[in-house]
Amino acid sequence: MREVVIIGAGIHEFGRYSDRDYRYMGSIAVKRALDDAKIKLKDIEAAFCGNVFNTTCTGHNVLATIGMTGIPIVNVENACASGGSAFRQAYHSIASGQYDVVLAMGVEQSPRGFLPGAGWEDWQSTTGLGVNPLYFALNIRRHMEEYGITAEHLAKVSEKNHRNGVNNPYAMYHKEFSVEEILNSRMVCDPLTLLMLCAPDDGAAAVVLCSKEKAAQYTGKFVNVAASVLIVQKRADMFMPAVSAPVSADYPTLTERAAAKAYEMAGLGPEDLDLVELQDTDSGSEIIYTERLGLCPKGEGGRLLDEGATEIGGRIPVNVSGGLLSKGEPVGASSLAQVSEIVWQLRGEAGPRQVKNAKVGLSHTEGAGGNSNIIILKR
Amino acid sequence: MREVVIIGAGIHEFGRYSDRDYRYMGSIAVKRALDDAKIKLKDIEAAFCGNVFNTTCTGHNVLATIGMTGIPIVNVENACASGGSAFRQAYHSIASGQYDVVLAMGVEQSPRGFLPGAGWEDWQSTTGLGVNPLYFALNIRRHMEEYGITAEHLAKVSEKNHRNGVNNPYAMYHKEFSVEEILNSRMVCDPLTLLMLCAPDDGAAAVVLCSKEKAAQYTGKFVNVAASVLIVQKRADMFMPAVSAPVSADYPTLTERAAAKAYEMAGLGPEDLDLVELQDTDSGSEIIYTERLGLCPKGEGGRLLDEGATEIGGRIPVNVSGGLLSKGEPVGASSLAQVSEIVWQLRGEAGPRQVKNAKVGLSHTEGAGGNSNIIILKR
Numbered sequence: 001m002r003e004v005v006i007i008g009a010g011i012h013e014f015g016r017y018s019d020r021d022y023r024y025m026g027s028i029a030v031k032r033a034l035d036d037a038k039i040k041l042k043d044i045e046a047a048f049c050g051n052v053f054n055t056t057c058t059g060h061n062v063l064a065t066i067g068m069t070g071i072p073i074v075n076v077e078n079a080c081a082s083g084g085s086a087f088r089q090a091y092h093s094i095a096s097g098q099y100d101v102v103l104a105m106g107v108e109q110s111p112r113g114f115l116p117g118a119g120w121e122d123w124q125s126t127t128g129l130g131v132n133p134l135y136f137a138l139n140i141r142r143h144m145e146e147y148g149i150t151a152e153h154l155a156k157v158s159e160k161n162h163r164n165g166v167n168n169p170y171a172m173y174h175k176e177f178s179v180e181e182i183l184n185s186r187m188v189c190d191p192l193t194l195l196m197l198c199a200p201d202d203g204a205a206a207v208v209l210c211s212k213e214k215a216a217q218y219t220g221k222f223v224n225v226a227a228s229v230l231i232v233q234k235r236a237d238m239f240m241p242a243v244s245a246p247v248s249a250d251y252p253t254l255t256e257r258a259a260a261k262a263y264e265m266a267g268l269g270p271e272d273l274d275l276v277e278l279q280d281t282d283s284g285s286e287i288i289y290t291e292r293l294g295l296c297p298k299g300e301g302g303r304l305l306d307e308g309a310t311e312i313g314g315r316i317p318v319n320v321s322g323g324l325l326s327k328g329e330p331v332g333a334s335s336l337a338q339v340s341e342i343v344w345q346l347r348g349e350a351g352p353r354q355v356k357n358a359k360v361g362l363s364h365t366e367g368a369g370g371n372s373n374i375i376i377l378k379r
Numbered sequence: 380m381r382e383v384v385i386i387g388a389g390i391h392e393f394g395r396y397s398d399r400d401y402r403y404m405g406s407i408a409v410k411r412a413l414d415d416a417k418i419k420l421k422d423i424e425a426a427f428c429g430n431v432f433n434t435t436c437t438g439h440n441v442l443a444t445i446g447m448t449g450i451p452i453v454n455v456e457n458a459c460a461s462g463g464s465a466f467r468q469a470y471h472s473i474a475s476g477q478y479d480v481v482l483a484m485g486v487e488q489s490p491r492g493f494l495p496g497a498g499w500e501d502w503q504s505t506t507g508l509g510v511n512p513l514y515f516a517l518n519i520r521r522h523m524e525e526y527g528i529t530a531e532h533l534a535k536v537s538e539k540n541h542r543n544g545v546n547n548p549y550a551m552y553h554k555e556f557s558v559e560e561i562l563n564s565r566m567v568c569d570p571l572t573l574l575m576l577c578a579p580d581d582g583a584a585a586v587v588l589c590s591k592e593k594a595a596q597y598t599g600k601f602v603n604v605a606a607s608v609l610i611v612q613k614r615a616d617m618f619m620p621a622v623s624a625p626v627s628a629d630y631p632t633l634t635e636r637a638a639a640k641a642y643e644m645a646g647l648g649p650e651d652l653d654l655v656e657l658q659d660t661d662s663g664s665e666i667i668y669t670e671r672l673g674l675c676p677k678g679e680g681g682r683l684l685d686e687g688a689t690e691i692g693g694r695i696p697v698n699v700s701g702g703l704l705s706k707g708e709p710v711g712a713s714s715l716a717q718v719s720e721i722v723w724q725l726r727g728e729a730g731p732r733q734v735k736n737a738k739v740g741l742s743h744t745e746g747a748g749g750n751s752n753i754i755i756l757k758r
Contacts, residue, residue, distance in 0.1 A: 056748065
């Protein structure tokens with residue numbers, strides 16, 4: 001397997017748009033990534049596009065607006081992990097020697113209104129358990145009971161991420177909310193209020209991957225891909241443990257298994273990370289995933305937060321981009337926006353949200369289908 | 380690149396079903412492919428699933444009905460070439476040394492009623508040019524004007540394929556139609572009548588790919604993958620030439636480019652083929668593609684048909700399975716059903732539709748997005 005690096009990244013601002021479509025947003029993200037890499041579209045040998053809700057041949061339609069060069073384009077759909085799965089296909093196509101320069105892109109124009117959960121058993125859907133906020137709430141409620149997490153903890157996660165997002169030009173909200181405002185916003189699924197949940201929205205992101213041996217001819221500013229892992233649930237390993245069949249207390253969760261594999265692939269541990277972008281679809285998930293990624297022992301996610309460890313200046317900054325809570329979640333694009341953020345952080349170009357001397361960063365997306373996608377980048 | 384073989388294939392009967400869903404159909408195709416390969420689901424290391432119209436994480440949902448083993452599953456969408464693109468990802472994941480045993484599956488429960496074309500310019504959609512039968516009709520009408528193809532030729536293609544399909548237990552129609560019946564069926568887009576067009580329908584297909592070095596431990600009945608190619612259109616190379624911008628008369632079409640690349644990869648030429656399964660979405664396309672795949676010189680597709688060369692006993696049998704005209708087209712699955720047919724033909728197990736002593740077969744799918752997918756298998 002050859003070494004793979006990222007030579008460029010670009011995002012179209014996340015938000016809810018009525019004046020542009022996925023083609024336009026995707027083309028902007030791709031053009032920005034190409035400009036960042038200082039290459040032309042004709043230098044790209046293949047493209048993988050993550051998308052869930054839009055049309056047939058989404059990636060083809062995006063590239064058709066800026067120039068079809070005849071390269072193979074493959075559209076990838078893996079729910080919240082779609083962008084990460086597109087990244088992984090691009091990564092392997094270079095690591096294996098098939099190509100040298102490959103585009104991983106993701107785009108989403110989310111449907112408005114109710115979004116059904118995907119991949120659930122019929123009994124889960126018909127009883128309403130397959131609806132996202134509900135199982136998020138069940139998961140964190142159990143965690144609160146077991147480990148003393150409080151509603152204030154949940155509000156503090158959201159307060160932090162919205163505060164970080166103010167400094168991210170690609171975030172949707174761009175607005176700070178106080179712990180009180182978050183606690184007092186409308187209750188959606190107890191204990192999660194409206195401002196503790198991320199919003200499905202629109203956006204696009206793209207990164208250019210390159211074999212390390214060819215990267216120098218384009219740029220000196222590359223970032224190394226240390227790990228790219230996709231783990232899918234086993235039948236006895238549902239990622240909604242509160243409502244699933246009994247799971248052994250000692251059996252690793254989906255994220256724990258993905259993290260173990262990613263750390264092994266990278267030859268790094270959680271103690272080596274300088275920042276983490278993780279799947280904060282809701283405040284509770286951020287607390288749970290900080291534990292499952294090994295940033296702190298099990299049950300200590302609340303204490304990690306209380307100590308300020310996950311702040312930009314803390315021991316292990318989490319979601320310095322503002323996370324999904326501030327950016328929203330255009331599912332096809334979100335993973336590649338995490339990757340873009342880490343690329344800029346490792347290059348020291350993140351401006352007011354820069355983590356000092358960041359050398360290693362981890363991107364984590366997890367979602368329907370039971371996909372957990374982890375990418376580790378290092379300087 | 381390592382050598383890759385196919386050790387098993389399975390199809391769920393194509394048709395229009397109201398009593399079963401894509402999960403069930405997919406699970407039947409996968410179980411049949413596993414049984415054919417004499418392996419268990421736990422032996423599979425990764426899966427790629429082609430699907431266009433169904434749900435988020437289609438492949439995950441199919442496998443969840445027969446057992447989630449924790450392997451990475453990636454859903455692939457490339458319009459009519461979705462199944463072929465899933466095959467290609469599986470092929471490369473083994474050829475590169477990443478895995479040894481990989482499942483390529485495709486499934487579709489097609490929406491009923493009007494299916495819009497995908498990947499067209501706005502002006503094409505709004506003028507109705509992006510609707511499938513219309514540009515099929517424009518393409519073959521131009522061909523008729525230039526090369527003397529007649530409506531009888533079109534009817535004869537459909538007559539042949541329906542006659543072949545009677546002997547294929549996986550085909551939808553299972554019924555012969557006379558040239559007169561086909562000519563006299565309802566006119567859809569002149570010159571194409573209803574029985575000259577394929578029907579979108581439901582179905583599933585799966586094949587198990589394996590590294591050649593590991594195949595012997597499972598079966599002696601493997602078939603070699605000689606080529607797996609995905610070509611995407613260039614901007615000046617629309618696959619609907621009759622309505623697109625001027626194209627140089629000497630510039631190769633999408634299928635011509637894909638075929639050239641596939642023949643080069645396989646080290647074989649059209650003269651080495653014993654059978655071809657190609658994208659007969661309509662009778663005209665079969666005539667055009669026989670030329671573009673090099674089975675006869677340009678403009679001689681009608682003569683090839685008149686001579687009986689594309690019959691099961693002919694020089695180069697085309698769509699001995701019945702093709703899309705008899706099977707219908709469940710887009711996520713159709714390419715993998717072509718591959719399954721060729722596998723059985725090369726193993727001499729195709730019963731009354733067997734091509735004698737078949738050693739090399741070619742699968743061709745092409746469609747929206749400007750994808751052309753070619754797979755060449757040899758004994």
